[in-house]
Amino acid sequence: MNGDISKVWLVDKKTGGLVEASLYDGITEAHLKDVEKSWMPKLRSELQRLRATGRPHPQSSHWNWRDKVEHMRGLLAYRGFAVVHEGHTQGLMLVKTTHPCRLPIQRGKPLVYVDYLETAPWNQRELVMQPQFGGIGLVMLAAAITLSREEGFAGRIGLHSLPQAVKFYENCGMTNLGSDPSKQGLPYFEMTPEQVAAFLEK
Amino acid sequence: MGGKKTMTLNLTEPEMKVLEELSLKKDLSKTAVIRQALRLYQLVDVRLTEGGKLFIESADKNEKAELMVL
Numbered sequence: 001m002n003g004d005i006s007k008v009w010l011v012d013k014k015t016g017g018l019v020e021a022s023l024y025d026g027i028t029e030a031h032l033k034d035v036e037k038s039w040m041p042k043l044r045s046e047l048q049r050l051r052a053t054g055r056p057h058p059q060s061s062h063w064n065w066r067d068k069v070e071h072m073r074g075l076l077a078y079r080g081f082a083v084v085h086e087g088h089t090q091g092l093m094l095v096k097t098t099h100p101c102r103l104p105i106q107r108g109k110p111l112v113y114v115d116y117l118e119t120a121p122w123n124q125r126e127l128v129m130q131p132q133f134g135g136i137g138l139v140m141l142a143a144a145i146t147l148s149r150e151e152g153f154a155g156r157i158g159l160h161s162l163p164q165a166v167k168f169y170e171n172c173g174m175t176n177l178g179s180d181p182s183k184q185g186l187p188y189f190e191m192t193p194e195q196v197a198a199f200l201e202k
Numbered sequence: 203m204g205g206k207k208t209m210t211l212n213l214t215e216p217e218m219k220v221l222e223e224l225s226l227k228k229d230l231s232k233t234a235v236i237r238q239a240l241r242l243y244q245l246v247d248v249r250l251t252e253g254g255k256l257f258i259e260s261a262d263k264n265e266k267a268e269l270m271v272l
Contacts, residue, residue, distance in 0.1 A: 074248075075241075075244060075245055075248060076237075076240060076241040076244050076245075077241040077242065077244070077245045097238070097241060098238065098241050098242050098245060108227070108228065109228055109229050109230075110228060110230065110238060151234060151237075152230050152231050152233075152234040153230075154229065
């Protein structure tokens with residue numbers, strides 16, 4: 001954890017305007033406590049509501065962020081990021097810096113692998129009728145790209161997508177390499193330096 | 203990024219050759235190769251200390267051998 005904080009912008013879904021938020025290079029105890037105090041009660045109540053209506057629940061709803069952060073604590077290969085706005089954690093991401101690329105044109109070169117990325121329950125379209133803030137996924141992908149460039153990986157990133165997020169990553173310009181049997185059949189995505197340039201220009 | 207410290211690294215000719223080859227192959231600076239090696243070594247060491255094992259499987263999947271790491 002480097003502890004750097006930088007300014008980022010989210011979309012206020014009510015007004016459509018931009019709001020200033022903070023991107024933390026590192027997931028702190030305060031972020032984890034916020035997940036437990038704010039995310040979990042909201043998640044539980046919304047899941048109960050979804051069950052009653054028979055609608056599908058978000059595929060990340062079983063994730064335990066404290067366990068994930070504990071698992072990577074002290075390991076140089078992992079990095080965590082958090083987006084905070086209005087005193088609340090709006091999104092979390094864990095990345096790994098020891099993964100090789102799979103796309104033939106960059107196979108074997110290192111990339112930043114996005115292990116986990118999740119937004120707060122009140123920002124998830126699958127959970128709430130009117131999400132509060134948008135753009136968290138884009139901010140996190142941009143953070144992963146920045147890290148990739150800092151590490152000398154030319155911006156290359158990769159990730160396995162949950163089925164509900166496939167469209168988002170396709171819209172970001174990532175290449176879908178298809179279902180990965182070694183990762184419960186989840187589709188694997190990768191971004192080349194050229195795709196990174198196009199993504200950052202948008 | 204956090205603050206960085208500089209050190210002098212003494213390598214033999216063959217070690218430097220390997221470092222240069224990896225640097226070229228992986229499209230990384232020599233410093234980045236060393237940093238990647240350190241990350242991987244720590245990751246493997248921690249997992250082995252926890253009781254995990256590291257295996258290398260041949261491309262045809264016919265052979266699988268445990269990799270012993272110091």
